[in-house]
Each structure stands twice: as structure tokens, then as C-alpha cells.
Amino acid sequence: xxxxxxxxxHYRMGEELVxxxxxxxxxxxxxxxxxxxxPSGSGKSTLLHLLGGLDxxxxxxxxxxxxxxxxxxxxxxxxxRNEKVGFVFQSFYLQPHLTALENVELPLKLxxxxxRERRALAAARLEExxxxxxxxxxxGELSGGQRQRVSIARALAGEPRFLLADEPTGNLDSRxxxxxxxxxxxxxxxxxxxxxxxxxxxxVAARHARRIELLDGRVVRDSPQ
Numbered sequence: 001x002x003x004x005x006x007x008x009x010h011y012r013m014g015e016e017l018v019x020x021x022x023x024x025x026x027x028x029x030x031x032x033x034x035x036x037x038x039p040s041g042s043g044k045s046t047l048l049h050l051l052g053g054l055d056x057x058x059x060x061x062x063x064x065x066x067x068x069x070x071x072x073x074x075x076x077x078x079x080x081r082n083e084k085v086g087f088v089f090q091s092f093y094l095q096p097h098l099t100a101l102e103n104v105e106l107p108l109k110l111x112x113x114x115x116r117e118r119r120a121l122a123a124a125r126l127e128e129x130x131x132x133x134x135x136x137x138x139x140g141e142l143s144g145g146q147r148q149r150v151s152i153a154r155a156l157a158g159e160p161r162f163l164l165a166d167e168p169t170g171n172l173d174s175r176x177x178x179x180x181x182x183x184x185x186x187x188x189x190x191x192x193x194x195x196x197x198x199x200x201x202x203x204v205a206a207r208h209a210r211r212i213e214l215l216d217g218r219v220v221r222d223s224p225q
Contacts, residue, residue: 002028002051002162002194007060009046009217020046022217023060028196030161033188035205036198038214044198045166047214051196052164053081082107086155090167092147094139094154100126101135104154111158118157125153129183145176152183156191163187165197169204181207 007024010017021043028034036044049055050062053069062069064084072080081087094103101122108118126135129149139147148168155163165184169177185207188195197208205211206225213221 001030001065002026003061003063004051005061005063007047007050007062008058009043009050009055010058019217021050021057024214024217024219026212026219026222028194030194031192033185033195033207033209034197034212035208035210036196036212036214037200037202037205039200042214043217044214046217048164048166048196048198051162052085052087053077054087082110083158084161086158086160086163088148088151088155088163088165088168090170092139092151092171094147094150096139099136099138100131100142100150100153103139103150104135104157107154107158122153122157125156126150128156129153143176144172145180148172148176148180149183152180152187156187160193162194162196165195167199168197169199169201177204 004024004026007021009021010019012018024047036047038044046055050057056070069077069080101119104122104125105118108121123135126132129152131146131149131153134142134146139150142150168184169180172180181204184195184197187193197204199205209224211221211223211225212219
């Protein structure tokens with residue numbers, strides 16, 4: 001379970017104080033499928049980065065399974081990101097000199113798994129996302145949709161509980177984006193993952209069971225669909 005209490009993230013841009021998040025209270029139960037919707041600058045990506053432990057709040061609390069993220073040490077926070085959270089980004093962030101298999105292995109390598117074990121797990125995740133026949137290709141040899149499938153396989157490699165996606169279909173055409181979204185929903189159903197997807201696309205949001213709308217760093221709507 002993820003809970004935020006009066007979550008704030010402020011920063012200065014020149015003379016201006018930007019309130020990226022300005023008092024967000026949320027409770028997301030295990031196994032939920034949540035879309036965070038809002039225009040550019042509404043604070044949705046900031047929220048995702050805070051929930052994933054990629055950034056720290058200015059004020060307020062983030063509590064995951066009873067642990068407050070702000071109280072975790074550097075190593076504990078790195079373990080949280082590596083073991084509990086899977087990240088999927090719009091720009092894929094794959095290493096261009098590595099094969100698909102080697103890219104998926106990376107978080108397992110950081111966890112200290114032996115080469116044979118992590119290679120077997122990475123191969124299984126690529127099979128799961130439909131890329132068993134592309135695992136030895138590098139990102140430059142793959143289509144946009146295939147690269148995104150590699151990034152999803154990488155996110156799943158460590159058996160996370162939370163899948164956090166930031167505009168995962170933003171760089172894809174509509175047909176490929178629909179296929180990636182269907183993959184997300186299948187993984188949610190089959191694995192019981194908590195899925196939190198940031199998007200500006202109402203059609204993407206509509207595929208999730210819950211819709212949270214942000215505007216100017218505040219929640220303006222939170223409802224089931």
C-alpha cells in the first residue's frame with residue numbers, strides 16, 4: 001500500500017517559486033490500476049518520481065508498506081527502487097551498446113545475482129513480453145514498440161510489486177501504443193501488480209480502474225471508472 005500525506009515538491013526557477021506538488025493526499029491499495037492524468041506541468045511526473053524514490057519531497061510524507069521513504073538511508077532507498085519498483089519511461093532509457101537480454105539483466109546484476117540465474121530470468125521476462133526471438137538484438141535494431149517491450153521486461157525482471165509508467169505510449173504510434181497498453185493490462189491482471197501510469201491521454205487513462213486528475217500540483221478529481 002502506498003500513502004501520501006500533504007505531499008509537496010517546490011523548487012525555484014529564477015525568482016519564481018514553482019509548486020510542482022502542493023499538498024497531495026493519496027492512498028493506493030495493492031493491486032490497483034491507477035491512471036494519473038493532467039496537462040503538462042500539472043505535477044504528474046513529479047508525483048511518479050517521488051513515489052518511485054527517484055526524488056525527495058519538500059514536505060509531507062510517502063509511506064510504502066508502513067515505511068516512510070524519507071527515513072530510508074541511501075542503500076535502503078536503492079534497495080526499494082531495485083526490489084519493489086519497476087520503472088517504464090517514455091524514452092525507454094536502454095543502453096544502446098547492450099543487447100535486449102543484457103539490458104534486462106542490468107537490475108539483476110545490481111542485485112548481485114549470478115550470471116546464469118540473471119540471464120535465465122531476463123530471458124523469461126523477454127519471452128513474457130513477446131520478444132523471445134529478439135533478445136540478442138541491440139536497441140538500434142528494434143522498433144519503438146519492441147524497445148518499449150524491452151523496457152517493460154527490464155522493469156519486471158526483479159519481480160516488483162509496483163509498476164510505475166511515465167507516458168509509456170508517448171513515443172509510439174496509436175496502434176503500437178494500444179498494443180503496449182494491452183500488455184500493461186495483461187500484466188496487471190496476471191501478476192496482480194499495482195500499476196500507476198502517468199499520462200495526458202484520456203484514452204490511456206480510460207483503461208485503468210481508477211483515475212486521478214492533477215492540476216497545478218493538486219488533486220482535482222479522484223474516482224473509479
